[in-house]
Amino acid sequence: MIPTGFLQDLLSRVDIVDVVGRHVELKKAGINHKGLCPFHGEKTPSFIVSPSRQTYHCFGCGVHGDAIRFLVEHGGLPFPEAVRELAQQVGLQVPEDDTDPAERERARQARARQLSLTDVLDKAAAHYRAQLKASPRAIDYLKRRGLTGRIAARFGLGYAPEGWRSLASAFPRYDDPLLADAGLVIVQGDEGPDQKRYDRFRDRVMFPIRNVKGEVIGFGGRVIDAGEPKYLNSPETPVFSKGRELYGLFEARHALRERGCAIVVEGYMDVVALAQSGFANAVATLGTACTADHVRTLFRHSDDVVFAFDGDAAGRRAAGRALEAALPHATDLRRVRFLFLPPEHDPDSFVRAHGLEAFEQALAQAVPLSRQLIEHAADGLDLGSAEGRARMLALARPLWAQLPDGLLRGQVLAALAEAGGLGTEALREAWQGAAPSSRPRRWPPPGGGRRKLGTATQLDRAAWLLAHHPDLWFTLTDADHALLADTPAPHGAFFCAIERLLHDHGALTLDALAAELGAQPDAEAVAALVTRVRALHHFDSDDHGAAELQALMQRLHRQALDDELQLLMESGELSDDARRRGQELLALRKALAAGPALTAAAG
Numbered sequence: 001m002i003p004t005g006f007l008q009d010l011l012s013r014v015d016i017v018d019v020v021g022r023h024v025e026l027k028k029a030g031i032n033h034k035g036l037c038p039f040h041g042e043k044t045p046s047f048i049v050s051p052s053r054q055t056y057h058c059f060g061c062g063v064h065g066d067a068i069r070f071l072v073e074h075g076g077l078p079f080p081e082a083v084r085e086l087a088q089q090v091g092l093q094v095p096e097d098d099t100d101p102a103e104r105e106r107a108r109q110a111r112a113r114q115l116s117l118t119d120v121l122d123k124a125a126a127h128y129r130a131q132l133k134a135s136p137r138a139i140d141y142l143k144r145r146g147l148t149g150r151i152a153a154r155f156g157l158g159y160a161p162e163g164w165r166s167l168a169s170a171f172p173r174y175d176d177p178l179l180a181d182a183g184l185v186i187v188q189g190d191e192g193p194d195q196k197r198y199d200r201f202r203d204r205v206m207f208p209i210r211n212v213k214g215e216v217i218g219f220g221g222r223v224i225d226a227g228e229p230k231y232l233n234s235p236e237t238p239v240f241s242k243g244r245e246l247y248g249l250f251e252a253r254h255a256l257r258e259r260g261c262a263i264v265v266e267g268y269m270d271v272v273a274l275a276q277s278g279f280a281n282a283v284a285t286l287g288t289a290c291t292a293d294h295v296r297t298l299f300r301h302s303d304d305v306v307f308a309f310d311g312d313a314a315g316r317r318a319a320g321r322a323l324e325a326a327l328p329h330a331t332d333l334r335r336v337r338f339l340f341l342p343p344e345h346d347p348d349s350f351v352r353a354h355g356l357e358a359f360e361q362a363l364a365q366a367v368p369l370s371r372q373l374i375e376h377a378a379d380g381l382d383l384g385s386a387e388g389r390a391r392m393l394a395l396a397r398p399l400w401a402q403l404p405d406g407l408l409r410g411q412v413l414a415a416l417a418e419a420g421g422l423g424t425e426a427l428r429e430a431w432q433g434a435a436p437s438s439r440p441r442r443w444p445p446p447g448g449g450r451r452k453l454g455t456a457t458q459l460d461r462a463a464w465l466l467a468h469h470p471d472l473w474f475t476l477t478d479a480d481h482a483l484l485a486d487t488p489a490p491h492g493a494f495f496c497a498i499e500r501l502l503h504d505h506g507a508l509t510l511d512a513l514a515a516e517l518g519a520q521p522d523a524e525a526v527a528a529l530v531t532r533v534r535a536l537h538h539f540d541s542d543d544h545g546a547a548e549l550q551a552l553m554q555r556l557h558r559q560a561l562d563d564e565l566q567l568l569m570e571s572g573e574l575s576d577d578a579r580r581r582g583q584e585l586l587a588l589r590k591a592l593a594a595g596p597a598l599t600a601a602a603g
């Protein structure tokens with residue numbers, strides 16, 4: 001979609017210190033700049049922005065990338081939009097490439113449509129806000145809930161009046177298809193004189209749902225008195241997906257960083273009520289179970305997540321799903337806890353009944369992930385019997401296997417062994433090998449965003465080897481996979497596609513790969529890589545492939561390590577996390593140097 005040459009041109013004109021500096025307060029650190037990492041909560045800086053490399057890197061949580069990636073991962077912008085925003089800042093026009101005009105037109109229309117949808121939703125939000133001012137009944141309801149006008153304004157709360165066509169007064173055309181597409185108006189019946197249109201939200205307190213950019217993407221509406229359903233959400237639309245969005249994230253984003261902890265609750269009223277009581281760091285899932293996407297988003301904003309649930313059976317079930325979604329992300333530096341309120345309470349009613357301090361106390365006593373895992377597996381079982389303990393262990397094993405490698409994984413194993421009446425070593429032996437381990441911490445891309453030409457050639461070579469000898473993928477370690485998958489575009493996307501195809505189909509052809517890659521946002525850059533890979537001449541024999549790839553990987557790992565070490569050394573005083581990472585890097589460097597020597601085959 002966007003020509004590769006343009007991306008390079010754009011990145012060479014943009015200054016990443018400006019781009020990041022708009023979101024993070026940066027101070028000089030050696031020849032670089034440092035700040036508090038916006039991707040994980042911290043009190044002393046581990047986050048470095050390097051003007052010479054035009055990259056950012058966090059020594060605490062490992063995030064890194066260039067200006068485009070920063071806007072995508074921190075700002076939540078889709079790739080093409082991030083490119084457009086940067087281009088606008090430096091006065092460049094994004095060229096439209098002429099490979100597929102139909103595709104381009106489709107993309108343009110989709111973009112225009114999303115913009116007009118958020119525009120329509122924004123107008124509706126303004127209408128609901130104005131209606132709230134005119135409704136003493138709705139205001140009284142919010143007051144009874146203990147909310148002040150300030151909090152209501154902060155969350156943009158509104159009121160959808162009774163009546164079937166309240167929105168007709170807010171829009172010039174009630175039959176504008178955008179109103180239906182935005183989920184605001186329900187259309188019933190076939191086109192013609194009998195077709196009926198009416199407002200989806202009627203006589204409800206309205207909670208606008210915003211994305212990370214602050215745009216209104218949907219609504220939640222709550223009945224004022226009795227009535228069903230109690231909560232009504234916008235349907236899925238091109239701008240709104242329940243499985244991805246968290247209510248209150250936009251409003252909570254500063255508090256998440258300041259408090260270093262996120263509270264995840266089930267309802268929007270809980271989020272607003274907690275903010276009113278001084279817990280501005282709460283967010284809510286939107287009437288769905290917590291998904292992997294939710295957890296990923298949460299950990300982008302905080303390293304400490306507390307899931308708060310009602311103490312009833314539904315709450316227990318929801319906790320089980322949250323546990324499963326959180327396990328793969330539970331690294332040693334992160335904290336995941338579960339808070340169960342008394343069965344008669346949700347967070348809103350709990351705080352109102354027992355006060356702020358009681359909630360603070362309950363938070364402090366939240367169950368850590370390790371214990372929740374065992375309790376979840378043991379639910380309903382009699383651990384007093386050998387059968388119960390064996391069954392608990394059998395249920396716990398797939399959960400435990402989801403944990404990333406690290407100390408926590410070992411700790412949980414020991415705890416499970418104890419609860420299961422086994423020695424730790426016996427359980428380790430029984431489970432070892434068969435359980436799939438997840439990826440280790442990702443290493444930085446070789447050379448950062450602006451790679452030396454040599455690295456790009458090596459990555460091309462690795463791409464060629466893997467495209468022609470897919471079996472070689474399985475000779476690589478997890479660290480190799482992670483390194484390849486995390487290289488900047490277009491190589492990272494290429495290696496990820498190889499991994500996906502091999503995983504899904506067990507086999508791979510260059511054509512299948514090209515097709516898979518066609519759907520990427522930066523498909524053009526990837527297509528150029530595929531062309532290069534096709535054109536690379538064939539090396540004389542196949543059996544040298546494995547050795548060559550090993551040598552390439554070793555060299556790439558070493559470059560990545562050296563690069564990260566150098567960045568660390570040129571950045572002066574940083575956090576303890578960064579110091580620890582420095583020691584880790586030196587140890588890795590030493591281990592790598594002690595490994596097999598590089599062969600001349602590479603490069």
Ligand SMILES: [Zn+2]
Nearest residue numbers: 037040058061
């Ligand atoms: Zn970080």
